[in-house]
Amino acid sequence: MLVQSTVLTEADGDPVAVENGDGRGDVLLVCEHASNRLPENYGDLGLSADALSSHIAWDPGALAVARLMSKNLDAVLIHQRFSRLIYDCNRPPSSPAAIRDVSEVFRIPGNENLSEAEKKRRAAALYLPFQERIGEEIAARREAGRATVIVTVHSFTPVYYDTKREVEIGILHDSDSRLADRMLATAADTKLYRIERNEPYGAADGVTHTLEVHALPAGLLNVMIEIRNDLIEEEVGQRVVADFLTGLLRESLATTGP
Numbered sequence: 001m002l003v004q005s006t007v008l009t010e011a012d013g014d015p016v017a018v019e020n021g022d023g024r025g026d027v028l029l030v031c032e033h034a035s036n037r038l039p040e041n042y043g044d045l046g047l048s049a050d051a052l053s054s055h056i057a058w059d060p061g062a063l064a065v066a067r068l069m070s071k072n073l074d075a076v077l078i079h080q081r082f083s084r085l086i087y088d089c090n091r092p093p094s095s096p097a098a099i100r101d102v103s104e105v106f107r108i109p110g111n112e113n114l115s116e117a118e119k120k121r122r123a124a125a126l127y128l129p130f131q132e133r134i135g136e137e138i139a140a141r142r143e144a145g146r147a148t149v150i151v152t153v154h155s156f157t158p159v160y161y162d163t164k165r166e167v168e169i170g171i172l173h174d175s176d177s178r179l180a181d182r183m184l185a186t187a188a189d190t191k192l193y194r195i196e197r198n199e200p201y202g203a204a205d206g207v208t209h210t211l212e213v214h215a216l217p218a219g220l221l222n223v224m225i226e227i228r229n230d231l232i233e234e235e236v237g238q239r240v241v242a243d244f245l246t247g248l249l250r251e252s253l254a255t256t257g258p
């Protein structure tokens, strides 16, 4: 059993990264699964290099797309600097999915039989500062009389449990579907991508946690975007997807609010 007394060392640094912090756009971009980096105290969690570079550790390509969108939209971007294998910042501490000991077909030895104390330490080190930073950003904007539209950016694996996923971009929402509805309507005629609502999963699977915490109680426009990761492996694909999503958001927001 792996139990750490300290989750992050000084060398690991801050778990939360804020980019384009002075951005003036209405959109606030969030990337919970931006990195596959593990804190130095955790070694490789007993996983192979292949597993550690796969979708179980992070959302490949998502941060690159979010960075391009941040530039396009002059949007503040907040992302987590460590892998969801240590703590999935899009899940509350009460969720069994916050720290998994099995992900798809991979056993994660370093996460087996964790004590409650270790789970709490990980939440305190990674989840709380991340969600608090998002909350602070929204509060500061509210005080300054600025609007906030929360857009979370994710990627998903094209093959899951041996099943190929045909959807290319998922537009996901929780109970407030205003922005998602508008984006889906705006994109209805596009030939560029196969776009679907709440695919390859949706709120019932617990994936809208950040939106639930920050957008729904405050009535902020919000959406979660899922991009199939084979489309954004290379820079050219990342740019095409980022530009497409930028246009889609701009056009949708022009008719929806904020």
Ligand SMILES: [Zn+2]
Residues within 6 Å of the ligand: 033, 059, 153, 154, 155
């Ligand atoms: Zn994700």
